Amino acid sequence: xxxxxxxxxxxxxxxxxxxxxxxxxxxxxxxxxxxxxxxxxxxxxxxxxxxxxxxxxxxxxxxxxxxxxxxxxxxxxxxxxxxxxxxxxxxxxxxxxxxxxxxxxxxxxxxxxxxxxxxxxxxxxxxxxxxxxxxxxxxxxxxxxxxxxxxxxxxxxxxxxxxxxxxxxxxxxxxxxxxxxxxxxxxxxxxxxxxxxxxxxxxxxxxxxxxxxxxxxxxxxxxxxxxxxxxxxxxxxxxxxxxxxxxxxxxxxxxxxxxxxxxxxxxxxxxxxxxxxxxxxxxxxxxxxxxxxxxxxxxxxxxxxxxxxxxxxxxxxxxxxxxxxxxxxxxxxxxxxxxxxxxxxxxxxxxxxxxxxxxxxxxxxxxxxxxxxxxxxxxxxxxxxxxxxxxxxxxxxxxxx
Numbered sequence: 001x002x003x004x005x006x007x008x009x010x011x012x013x014x015x016x017x018x019x020x021x022x023x024x025x026x027x028x029x030x031x032x033x034x035x036x037x038x039x040x041x042x043x044x045x046x047x048x049x050x051x052x053x054x055x056x057x058x059x060x061x062x063x064x065x066x067x068x069x070x071x072x073x074x075x076x077x078x079x080x081x082x083x084x085x086x087x088x089x090x091x092x093x094x095x096x097x098x099x100x101x102x103x104x105x106x107x108x109x110x111x112x113x114x115x116x117x118x119x120x121x122x123x124x125x126x127x128x129x130x131x132x133x134x135x136x137x138x139x140x141x142x143x144x145x146x147x148x149x150x151x152x153x154x155x156x157x158x159x160x161x162x163x164x165x166x167x168x169x170x171x172x173x174x175x176x177x178x179x180x181x182x183x184x185x186x187x188x189x190x191x192x193x194x195x196x197x198x199x200x201x202x203x204x205x206x207x208x209x210x211x212x213x214x215x216x217x218x219x220x221x222x223x224x225x226x227x228x229x230x231x232x233x234x235x236x237x238x239x240x241x242x243x244x245x246x247x248x249x250x251x252x253x254x255x256x257x258x259x260x261x262x263x264x265x266x267x268x269x270x271x272x273x274x275x276x277x278x279x280x281x282x283x284x285x286x287x288x289x290x291x292x293x294x295x296x297x298x299x300x301x302x303x304x305x306x307x308x309x310x311x312x313x314x315x316x317x318x319x320x321x322x323x324x325x326x327x328x329x330x331x332x333x334x335x336x337x338x339x340x341x342x343x344x345x346x347x348x349x350x351x352x353x354x355x356x357x358x359x360x361x362x363x364x365x366x367x368x369x370x371x372x373x374x375x376x377x378x379x380x381x382x383x384x385x386x387x388x389x390x391x392x393x394x395x396x397x398x399x400x401x
Contacts, residue, residue, distance in 0.1 A: 006143070006279050006281075007143070007147075008278075009140055009143055010143050011147070013135060013140075015135040015136075016132070016135045016136055016144055018189070018190070018192050019132065019135055019148075020151055021189055022190040023128075023152070024154065024155060025182050026089075027151060028159045028182050029089070029093070029179045029182035030155075031155050031156050031159025031160050031163065031263070032159045032160070032163035032166075032182070033163070033176075033179050034159075034263070035159075035160045035163040035164050035167065035260050035263060036167055036172050036176060036179070039164070039167055039259060040105070040110065040172045041110050042245040042246070042249070044106065044107050044110075045107055047369075048246040048365050048368050048369050048373070049362075050107055051243060051246060052239070052243060052362055052364070052365030052366075053111060053362070053365075054111055055114070055241075055242030056357050056361045056362060057111045057112075057117075057118065058115060058117050058121060058354070059354060059357045059361075060358070061116075061118035061119040061121075061355070062121055062351060062352060062354045062355035063356060064122075064355070066122045066125070066126060066349070066355060067213070067214070067345065067348040068206065068210065068348070069081075069122040069124075069127070069344075069348050069351070070130070070213070070344040070346070070347050070349065070351070071206055071210050071213065071344065071345050071348065072123060072126075072127075073127040073130050073343075073344030073345075074130075074213075074342065075209070077195055078127040078134070078344075079131070079190070079193050079194070079195055081124070082124060082131070082193075083187060083191065084123075085121070085123050085127070086124065086183060086186055086187040086190065089117065089124075090180060092113055092116055092117055092120070093176055093180045094180050095113070096109060096110070097173060097176035097177055097179075100171075100172050100173040100176060101173045105172075122351065125354075126347040126351050129148075129347045129351075130335070130343040131193075132144050132335065133145075133335050133340065133343060135194075141335055141336045142332040142335075143279075145332035145335055146278035146332045147278050148328070149274040149277075149278075149324060149329075149331070149332070150278060150328070152270070152274075153267055153268075153269075153270030153271035153273070153274045153328070154271050155267070156264070156266060156270055156271075157265075157266075157268045157270070158264065159264075160261075160262075160263030160266075160267065161260045161261060161263075161264035163175055164256040164257050164258075164261065164263075164264075165257065167256040209345070210345065212345075213342055213348075213349075214345075214349070216339070216345075217349060220337070221397055222333075222337050222398065222401070223334060223338065223346060225391075225398050226330055226333055226334050226337070227334070227349055227350060229289070229330060229391060229398070230326060230330050230350055231353040231356055232384075233296065233322075233384065234353040234354060234356060234357060234360075235359045235360035236360055236384040236387070237300065237323065237384065238354075238357050238361065239357070239360045239361040239364040240377060240380075241263065241266070242361050242365075243361070243364065243368060243373060243376075244259045244263060245259050246365075246373050247262075247303075247373050248262065250373050251309075261313070265316040265317050266316045266320040266323065268317060269316065269317040269318060269319060269320020269321045270323045270327070270328075271320070272321065273292070273320060273321035273322075273323070273324025273328070274324040274329075276288075277324055277325065277329040278328075280329075285333060285401045286333075286398040287399055288329060289325050289333070289398065289401075290391050290392050290395070290398065292321065292322045292325020292326060292329065293325065293326075294385070294388045295318050295319075295322045295325075296323070296325075296326070296384060297322075297381050297384040297385035297388055299315040300377055300380060300381035300384065301381035301382070303315045304375070304381055305378065331350060333401055334346055334350055360380065364376045367379065
């Protein structure tokens with residue numbers, strides 16, 4: 001009973017409950033869109049490389065703008081930033097939906113939409129993540145962010161399956177209508193959030209504030225290690241999601257329904273992993289984070305050499321547990337360690353890790369096009385396992401968290 005109470009303790013705060021429900025709507029729309037956009041790209045081109053490009057289109061603007069977005073979050077009202085970003089998501093998804101129903105959609109529509117979404121994400125994500133510590137007590141920061149990751153995981157479990165099912169039955173247009181509605185619900189619900197903490201430090205140009213934030217991060221070895229772990233694991237694990245249509249087609253000649261199922265199983269693993277991490281006490285979180293990297297590496301390795309549908313389903317569950325460590329626990333530890341005046345900038349750098357996805361997705365997609373998806377995933381798993389060993393040996397301060 002005490003573990004359950006500690007796991008869900010942040011829900012006692014009404015502001016966090018409002019945040020969490022809006023977060024569910026947002027993550028549901030994002031995960032349905034992930035399936036619809038990847039499958040539509042593959043249906044339009046039958047090209048693994050094209051799927052990889054669409055799946056990575058949002059990455060360059062995130063890489064270039066996230067630290068800027070984090071600096072904005074430290075200075076201005078995070079709630080307003082969130083609402084503007086979510087309004088942009090509604091408009092962008094509506095344009096894609098209209099182009100589908102008018103039968104004019106091309107791969108270039110999807111690439112442009114992905115890039116523009118990356119611009120919005122660069123401001124939205126740092127604001128959303130750095131808002132959480134303003135909603136709960138300091139002792140609940142890790143718990144609240146881990147629970148936020150649980151909400152993300154829940155929608156990663158439900159969203160892709162629903163999206164893939166709707167895509168198979170009604171096509172991409174209907175899926176994008178649901179995506180638009182869910183973005184709209186998130187926008188409306190988050191209007192009830194309280195105004196957020198703003199940094200006391202407002203002097204200096206934007207460039208100077210960014211430099212100040214980077215200097216703070218480099219001077220803190222715990223933050224530096226956590227950010228390196230986030231970035232490396234994103235590069236090595238996220239390509240599997242983007243290339244899921246290729247994996248399902250090459251191995252089983254299956255389409256959107258199988259893609260949705262696999263992504264949902266990842267979500268289930270991430271949900272259970274996030275709940276476990278939310279209840280962990282100090283002193284066990286660092287080892288849990290490194291263990292999550294090991295689980296991801298082994299699961300991707302087995303996926304790369306297996307051709308059994310059931311085995312791959314099981315591996316997707318463990319990949320989800322690894323994802324929970326990378327996304328929920330890692331980010332929670334970052335926000336707990338960071339000074340309130342720097343949380344937006346720290347999260348801006350953390351968000352940049354999504355911008356590094358092409359460093360993994362494009363080479364792995366090219367390798368899959370030339371030699372098959374199995375060999376491509378095998379290469380990424382070997383590198384991830386080697387990095388896990390490096391973290392265990394050298395990241396002593398992380399192990400102590």
